[in-house]
Amino acid sequence: MKKVLLYAMRGEQMCFMHVLMNAMDLHQAGHEVKVIFEGASVKLPPVFEEEKTPLYLKAKEKGLIAGICKACSKVLDVYEANVATGLPLLDDMNGHAGVKLYIDDDFQILVF
Numbered sequence: 001m002k003k004v005l006l007y008a009m010r011g012e013q014m015c016f017m018h019v020l021m022n023a024m025d026l027h028q029a030g031h032e033v034k035v036i037f038e039g040a041s042v043k044l045p046p047v048f049e050e051e052k053t054p055l056y057l058k059a060k061e062k063g064l065i066a067g068i069c070k071a072c073s074k075v076l077d078v079y080e081a082n083v084a085t086g087l088p089l090l091d092d093m094n095g096h097a098g099v100k101l102y103i104d105d106d107f108q109i110l111v112f
Contacts, residue, residue, distance in 0.1 A: 003032040003107040005066070007099060010112060011040030013047065019112050020055040023064050034066040034107070035059065036090065036097045042072045046081035060087070071095035 004026055008019045019035060026033045037045060045068055048056035059065055067088035073079040082089060090097035099109050 001030055001032060002026075003102075003105065004034075005099065005102040005107045005109050006033065006035045006112060007097075007109055008035065008037055008041040008112045009039035011043050013044060015112065016041055016044050017055065020059050022110075023059055024055065027062060027064055032107075033064050034102070035064055036066050037068040037087075038097050039069070039072055040076070042068050042082060043076055043078050045085045045087060046078055049085055066090065067097060069097040
């Protein structure tokens, strides 16, 4: 079993769907998977919630989403909407979602 962190920076829905597809594929293959919304991607959770995007909801239900960058959520004016998702807001790296904790825990980091 491998540990994989999918660290998503881009804010395009189509690109992020590939993050979710890879997360589910790896999870179903028995790997430990986490997804972090960082950068422009922090705008997507409220959209996925509103649209009830099945793949997002499934990943959320299975606990694959580690959280959303707190600082980027504030800068991009989606802080309150992201709080409403119930996902953790991450701020371990100067207010942003860092990868150090995952590297220290032997995760492979994939940046999208």
